[in-house]
Amino acid sequence: MSVMKPLRVLIVEDSEDDTQLLLHELRRGGYDPRHERVDSAAAMDRALARQQWDMVIADYSVPNFNSMTALALLKERGHDLPFIIVSGTITEEAAVFTMKAGAHDYLLKGNLKRLIPAIDRELREAESHRERRKAEEALRESEKRLQAILDNSPAIIFLKDTEGRYLFVNPQFGQLTPLAPEQILGKTDDEIFPPEQAAAFRANDLKVLQAGVALEFEEVAGHQDELHTSIVAKFPLRNTEGTVYAICGIATDITQRKSLEAQLRQAQKMEAIGRLAGGIAHDFNNLLTVIIGFSELMLLSLPVGVPHHDSVEQIRQAGEKAASLTRQLLAFSRQQVLQPKVLDLNAVVANMDTMLQRVIGEDIDLLTMLSPSLTSVKADPGQIQQILMNLVVNARDAMPEGGRLTIETADVVLDTDYARRHVDVSPGRYVLLAVSDTGCGMDKQTQARLFEPFFTTKAEGKGTGLGLSTVYGIVKQSGGNIWVYSEPGHGTTFRIYLPRIEEAAQAVEPDKAQEPSPRGSETILLVEDEAGVRNLAKTILQTQGYTVLEAAQGEEALRLSGQHEGLIHLMVTDMVMPEMSGRELAERLKPLRPNMKILFVSGYTDKAMLHNGELDPGMAFLQKPFTPQTLARKVREVLYDRKG
Numbered sequence: 001m002s003v004m005k006p007l008r009v010l011i012v013e014d015s016e017d018d019t020q021l022l023l024h025e026l027r028r029g030g031y032d033p034r035h036e037r038v039d040s041a042a043a044m045d046r047a048l049a050r051q052q053w054d055m056v057i058a059d060y061s062v063p064n065f066n067s068m069t070a071l072a073l074l075k076e077r078g079h080d081l082p083f084i085i086v087s088g089t090i091t092e093e094a095a096v097f098t099m100k101a102g103a104h105d106y107l108l109k110g111n112l113k114r115l116i117p118a119i120d121r122e123l124r125e126a127e128s129h130r131e132r133r134k135a136e137e138a139l140r141e142s143e144k145r146l147q148a149i150l151d152n153s154p155a156i157i158f159l160k161d162t163e164g165r166y167l168f169v170n171p172q173f174g175q176l177t178p179l180a181p182e183q184i185l186g187k188t189d190d191e192i193f194p195p196e197q198a199a200a201f202r203a204n205d206l207k208v209l210q211a212g213v214a215l216e217f218e219e220v221a222g223h224q225d226e227l228h229t230s231i232v233a234k235f236p237l238r239n240t241e242g243t244v245y246a247i248c249g250i251a252t253d254i255t256q257r258k259s260l261e262a263q264l265r266q267a268q269k270m271e272a273i274g275r276l277a278g279g280i281a282h283d284f285n286n287l288l289t290v291i292i293g294f295s296e297l298m299l300l301s302l303p304v305g306v307p308h309h310d311s312v313e314q315i316r317q318a319g320e321k322a323a324s325l326t327r328q329l330l331a332f333s334r335q336q337v338l339q340p341k342v343l344d345l346n347a348v349v350a351n352m353d354t355m356l357q358r359v360i361g362e363d364i365d366l367l368t369m370l371s372p373s374l375t376s377v378k379a380d381p382g383q384i385q386q387i388l389m390n391l392v393v394n395a396r397d398a399m400p401e402g403g404r405l406t407i408e409t410a411d412v413v414l415d416t417d418y419a420r421r422h423v424d425v426s427p428g429r430y431v432l433l434a435v436s437d438t439g440c441g442m443d444k445q446t447q448a449r450l451f452e453p454f455f456t457t458k459a460e461g462k463g464t465g466l467g468l469s470t471v472y473g474i475v476k477q478s479g480g481n482i483w484v485y486s487e488p489g490h491g492t493t494f495r496i497y498l499p500r501i502e503e504a505a506q507a508v509e510p511d512k513a514q515e516p517s518p519r520g521s522e523t524i525l526l527v528e529d530e531a532g533v534r535n536l537a538k539t540i541l542q543t544q545g546y547t548v549l550e551a552a553q554g555e556e557a558l559r560l561s562g563q564h565e566g567l568i569h570l571m572v573t574d575m576v577m578p579e580m581s582g583r584e585l586a587e588r589l590k591p592l593r594p595n596m597k598i599l600f601v602s603g604y605t606d607k608a609m610l611h612n613g614e615l616d617p618g619m620a621f622l623q624k625p626f627t628p629q630t631l632a633r634k635v636r637e638v639l640y641d642r643k644g
Contacts, residue, residue, distance in 0.1 A: 004032035007119075010047055012058035012070045014039040018109065022057060022086070029116030040065050041073055048077050055122060060087030060094070060106070071102055080129070082122035086112075156230065156251040159237075164188045164205060167246060175228060175253070176221045197221055205247055208234045212244065219251070229255045256421055264423050284322065285603025289625035290532035292319040296628050297539065323625045340378045340478070344505035345409050345433055345498075346370045348384050356392050363402030371410045376505045377431045377498040383474045390467040391435040391494055398439030398492060408434040414497065425481050430497040437493075442486040450484060518636035522569035523547040527557045527585060528601070529577045533624070537572065537601075540628045541635065554580030554588075561589055568596050570639055575602035575621075599638050601626070 007026065013019045019037045026033045038044040039062055047053075056074060058067040067085045074083060085098055085106040095106050104125075105118045150157055150170045159168040166184050173181065177192050189198035197220065204217045214235035222228045230251035236244040295316040302309040349368060357366055388407070395405045410432045419425045442450070442457075449455045451472035471494075475482045479499050486492035524546045528534035531552070538548050549564060551557035554577065561568060571589065573582040586598045603624030620638045622631065 005030055007031040007033045008052065008054045009033050009035045010044070010053045010056045011035055011037045012039070012044060012056065012062060012065070012067065013037055014059065014062045018059070018086075021109070021112070022115070025112045025115050026119070029119070031116075031119070039063075041069060044070060044073055045077070048074070048079060053079075053081055055082040055084065055119065055126070057084050057086060060085050060090050060098070067098065067103070068101060071098075075102065080126075080133075082119075082126050084115075084118055084122065086115075154253075156249075156253070158249050158251075160205065160247050160249070162209060162244060162246065164202060193221060204232070204234060208236055208247055209244060212236055218254075221251075227255075228253050229258050259421065260423055285624040286530045286533050288319050288323045289603070290530075290536055292316060292323065292625050292627055293533075293536040293540065293631075295319060297536075297543075300628075319625070340380050341506045342376045342378055342501060342503045343381055343384065344374065344376055345384070345431060346374050347505065348381065349388065349407055349409065352385060352388055356388070359389070359392055360396045360405060364396060364399055365404045367404060367406045369406060369408040373411075374409050375411050375429075375431055375500040376503055377478075378501045378503075379478045379498060380474075383478065387433075387471050387474055387496070388435070390471050394467055395435060395437035395439065395492070398437050398441075403438035403491075405438075406434075406436040408432070408436070410434075411500065412497070422481070422483070425497075429500045430480075431500050433496040433498065435494045436491065438491045441488045441490050441492055442484075443488050447484055447486060451482075518632060519545045520636060520639060521545050521547075522639055523549065523564075523567060524635070525557060525561060525564075525568050525571040525573075525596075526550045527552075527554065527571065527573035527577070527582065529553055529574060533574075537631060540631050541572075543628075544632050544635075546635070553577060554585040557585055558588060561593065568593055570597045570599060570635065572599045572601060572635065575600045597638050597641070599634060 004027070009026070011019050011022060013022075016037065019035075023033050023035060036047050038047050044065075056070065058070045060067045062070075067087075071083055074081060082104050083102065085103050086109055087106065088109050090106060090108070098106055104122050105114075107114055107118065153170065153172065156172045156175065157168075157170040158166060158173055160166055165186055165188055169181050169184050171181065173184065177184070179187075179192060184192060189201045192198070193201070200219060201221075204215070204219065208215050214233060217232050217234065218229065219232045220227055220229050230253050232249050232251040234247055234249045237246040237248055239245050295312050298312045299309065299316065302312060349370060353366075353368070360366060392405065392407075399405070412430050412432045414425060414427055414430055416427045419427045446457060451469050453466055453469040455469075472482060475496055475498075480497050482494060482496045484492065484494050524541055526534065526537055526541065526548050528537060528550075529552055534550055534552065538550050541548050549560050549568070551560050557571070557573070571586065573585055575582040582600050582602075586600075589596065597620070599620045599622060601622045601624060620634070620641075622634045626634075
């Protein structure tokens with residue numbers, strides 16, 4: 001027994017007998033009809049809304065509601081169903097009219113043997129039509145998704161024919177050219193890009209066509225004001241016969257990555273140069289301490305006018321100049337000891353105004369644009385003054401014919417996008433210090449080496465090449481960042497960003513007048529691995545009346561301390577020594593001599609000795625090279641603090 005096929009059929013018919021006749025025929029043909037008979041537009045409308053139907057069979061002529069009206073209603077409601085007309089009589093012209101109107105077939109009631117074949121056919125075609133429509137809808141959705149991918153992809157995507165004419169570009173292609181996509185189609189690279197870029201693109205396309213496989217290239221595209229570097233994957237497209245008919249390219253912009261890589265290489269180079277400079281400065285500072293110190297001691301015993309006085313003074317002056325250079329090297333290598341205070345940069349700039357005016361001369365206008373409600377920063381005031389002086393001198397030298405120099409301060413916020421484009425920058429709230437000039441400007445090659453020690457574009461003898469490297473080191477050691485913006489003939493701007501601190505600024509006290517070297521009678525433990533420096537310090541301290549116990553390294557100092565039965569009021573120790581550092585020595589002696597004060601001395605500070613270049617609270621420090629006066633004063637200051 002065959003299984004009856006379900007069929008949901010809407011019958012437009014005013015005769016129940018004729019309806020039963022149709023249902024009988026359907027059952028004979030193997031269908032199990034679920035039907036509803038309607039004889040008005042309103043009834044049909046309700047039936048269409050109530051449920052889904054497989055087909056409509058309509059009498060050609062129902063009183064007040066003929067088949068054409070039913071067909072129109074079906075289309076109006078958006079239903080795409082097989083529509084078969086049955087009629088007692090119908091003319092050939094009427095039959096043609098109904099078919100043109102959208103009916104799928106027509107039958108005579110007196111001859112229903114064609115009903116089942118017609119229904120079978122129309123159901124098959126309806127199913128086929130539904131599948132085709134579903135496939136077309138899926139294709140449209142797929143095309144929409146593909147278009148959305150092409151439109152929203154961060155990659156640049158393009159298609160060229162084998163002659164190099166563009167067939168398609170996505171919106172991101174607009175990063176490379178001001179032309180609109182519709183203006184690009186049909187053009188070649190020669191019509192869009194500069195000649196050298198177009199030639200490179202053509203050469204890469206030819207490699208893909210010759211190889212017949214996907215290849216990857218690094219390409220530079222765009223115009224001089226905005227060049228983009230991209231990694232471009234190019235691959236051939238083939239038709240069904242396997243013939244290459246086009247080249248597709250997908251380009252990932254790596255301009256920012258290349259910039260960050262260059263910044264990172266520069267930062268690593270500066271770090272390496274800094275380590276070298278710091279090591280050199282350390283060695284030279286030991287030598288210069290001896291040269292300057294003993295020359296000053298000799299001058300004390302050689303009155304002005306006696307033989308050799310001027311010669312020794314020349315030695316001392318040369319030592320001071322060399323010491324100035326090593327201080328700048330230490331600043332660049334970020335190995336200075338900072339004495340930071342909470343500062344108002346506006347006050348620092350204002351206090352230096354008269355001095356800066358004298359430095360730049362009358363042919364340069366000095367303009368200050370200071371934010372009235374500037375937040376404080378934490379920095380060494382002397383170092384900030386050094387930054388300003390060095391940048392102003394640099395700006396002055398860039399404007400030999402005169403011009404305008406602008407110093408600006410402002411509270412700024414550096415967002416994540418800025419931090420992403422700049423190495424070693426964290427998003428956050430900063431204070432900006434900017435120095436701008438209208439001078440000759442710099443090319444990219446000069447900017448790449450600008451902060452290197454001893455690099456200078458000035459004539460020989462016109463500078464040491466350490467001014468900007470000193471600025472760089474101070475800014476970095478102060479937790480900030482510095483960036484330069486310049487073009488040949490369009491001036492230069494240095495922008496320094498220092499972290500904000502929400503504290504009231506401290507007043508910066510002027511330097512005190514020099515006083516005679518104070519004397520004392522306390523016992524001092526002197527620890528220094530360089531014999532020349534140790535002998536100098538011992539001579540100075542003994543001349544000032546102190547009792548000196550001297551040691552060349554940490555273990556010897558521990559032994560001397562253990563052997564000495566009396567008080568040791570102060571230990572003066574080099575900070576960086578082999579085997580045991582000055583800090584380690586101090587920590588080992590502290591439990592044994594808790595009242596002994598410590599004075600660290602060094603020409604170079606290892607990062608392990610300090611915290612971000614700053615001394616621990618209560619830690620005393622003296623920078624090499626020192627003079628007899630500075631050592632004597634510092635020792636007295638530390639001992640006085642101890643007694644006070």
